[in-house]
Amino acid sequence: MRQAGRYMAEYRAIRARHSFLELCKNPEAAAEVTLQPVEKLGVDAAILFADILLIVEPLGVGLEFGAGDGPRIARPVRGDADVARLNIPDVESSLGFVFDTVTRVKKALAGRVPLIGFAGAPFTVASYVVEGGASREYLHVKRLMYDAPASWQRLMEVLVDATARYLNGQIAAGAEAVQVFDSWIGALGPEDYRAFVLPHMRVLFSRLAPGTPAIHFGTGTAGLLPLMREAGGDVIGLDWRVDLATGWAAVGHDVAVQGNLDPAVLLAAPPYIRKRARAVLDAAGGRPGHIFNLGHGINKDTPVEHVKALVEIVHELSDRR
């Protein structure tokens, strides 16, 4: 997951000086925020600080981050004419600030831990572009898929192309792995996933620079896991809604998995956190190819000491094996 966030005082201090979008676009500040969890928490990798919607800005649909209520798209894409009107993003020029951030982070890390780059998956990015912001039911997205499948396909092709360039730019700048976040894919049933998403994800993963591991993550995916595996990725991310052992069996033991502690557990007292972290490690059974992680992002009210305690607990329990 993105590691830096409002639960950290260091992050809040920087956010007091920059709007969210400014922070993403300022390589010096974005690099500093990327490094905060490494310095403060002792995690085993840095995760690029960026937003999955940065790639939406060059599409020309009017991305805005309002105060408090999340991203808004001024001109949502709802039909054939809207899709035809999309700009094809020139990723290399319009998102160059992200590659600059990667270069700075790499230099500051000096090889201490690897850097994981990241991007939103085309479906999840498309969901904002079509709905006009966050959604609960994704009805506009589904209506576009069902009633205008050629336009849906075109939208996905535009996003796949831009996302592949974007991730390859991060890899060229030094990211040692990349993570593709399909955060809201769990809104779809397997039949929709197979028809409207899977072919595009296969193209995306096939276009990534070879030799760089790709992590494929989504939430609410317990019914989609075998299809996500089929879509691609060297590591499949599991959220907390599936038993880790069951989820790993569903994707196959010849692929690695990442997960899957419920981030809500971090609100509880450390002895309880320890119990639940141990349960995740037990479900992984010490099998090589398990990357301990949360099942989704950290809530802003989480005590930072609890996150630090979790890192220590996982290190300690993993070393014992």
Add this chain to the structure above:
Amino acid sequence: MRQAGRYMAEYRAIRARHSFLELCKNPEAAAEVTLQPVEKLGVDAAILFADILLIVEPLGVGLEFGAGDGPRIARPVRGDADVARLNIPDVESSLGFVFDTVTRVKKALAGRVPLIGFAGAPFTVASYVVEGGASREYLHVKRLMYDAPASWQRLMEVLVDATARYLNGQIAAGAEAVQVFDSWIGALGPEDYRAFVLPHMRVLFSRLAPGTPAIHFGTGTAGLLPLMREAGGDVIGLDWRVDLATGWAAVGHDVAVQGNLDPAVLLAAPPYIRKRARAVLDAAGGRPGHIFNLGHGINKDTPVEHVKALVEIVHELSDRR
């Protein structure tokens, strides 16, 4: 799912004269609304019109239905003292209007189709009581479970007892089956479900009047299905996020299943609805014990003709088998 709703002109006409809570509490109007889908759509069963939160009112936590933004609880239950303060509902007196509605519906149906009673499951009802309304992350609920497990257990016991009495009252008044809606259970991972929900659901199902089939429904449950089966119910409801054949195998073919068309499909044109309804029936494979249904409730913008078309399509395709 609850069948009557804002997508029906007949329902909107009644709602123009009654607030939501008034409608639920007026047996004449609630019976009329319950019957609308039977008359208008030709469905094979009537589903009692009521709200899952009616049972919350006698707890004394201050239930209100605001205009537009859903139910609010004035005094959310967040800790030991709040739980200790709960009223034990006298279901027979405080929810007698629901039993009166059942009696009226039964009389009007005159045996044409069966009547399915319903109630919210204790976890889902508790989620409103603890969060104070609808939620996305259920952090207060999880914190109560993790940090105050004895109070969580007490809250669930109160709700199990009230819900069992409530459903048995509906059965006594004539409901031929009952449905238990654990709408938001998909927020929990399997470990939480096993520890904090399953034992209570077992008690609930064991206390229902014998001989009346019970349907056990939730959404986002692809990772929970074997545990929901273990918890109880003669029919397990499947939402659209799991393949019906896979979901049925997960709960076992010795139990019936209900589901699982994505309600968003009803926004598409009827030929597409037909294609997707057929896919659900194909996944069921003509096996006895499949009840065709949507995977969740009907969206308010759904054209009523599409819902009617679906009923006809399912009747036609099922008769062919």
